[in-house]
Amino acid sequence: MSLASLLTDQQQRIDALISLLGNEQTLLTRGDIDGDALADVAHQKQQLLTELERIETLRRSVQKRLGYESGAQGAKAAASDAGCTDTWNRLLEKSERAARMNALTGEMLSLRMQHNQKMLDYIRQIAEKTLYNPDGRNSAQPGRINASA
Template structure:
């Protein structure tokens, strides 16, 4: 497989990843999150990332086989010599965009989890205040009665 076709394949898969990240972000902004849909997107992302890793390993092996050093510098030189500098630059830009989107998605998930934990803590506080004692009164009323007696 040529370097140009590998870069094109990677670009297409990164485009798909960007679309998945956009879908994930849309799901996270909904009031009621569809857990099944979110899990489906996460599963698709895992599969796609594994495929991207496989293609990246193949690209690195082609780069090495052609006599270029490992790393970004060797990749850039290989792309220049193969006449696909534009494809390499586009792949880098798309990869950076995907990384930024992924970081934002992580922050969104963190904020959502923090909000959910705050809601659970609040519900627990309310539940503790309204629990009934063996006498049939709620704990808030028992405290008032005992305090005034």
């Protein structure tokens, strides 16, 4: 597989990842979270990330096999010599965008979890101040005299 086709393949998968991240962010901004939809997005993201890792490993192998040094400088030189510098630069830009989107998604999840924890704490606080005793009597009213006494 040529370096140009590997870069194009990576770009297509990064585009799909960016789309999934956008969907995930949309799901997280809704008032009512769809857990099944989020789980589906997470599963699809994991599959894409696994595939991206496989292709990146292959790209690095091709780069090394062609005699270029490992790392960003070698990748840039290999892309230049293969006539696909523009494709390489677009891949880098899209990768950075995906990383920023993923970081934002992480922050959104963190905020959502903090909000949920505050709501749970509030509900517990209310539940602890219940108006009813364990025997079912209203704790705001004085005890009643048993009529059978």
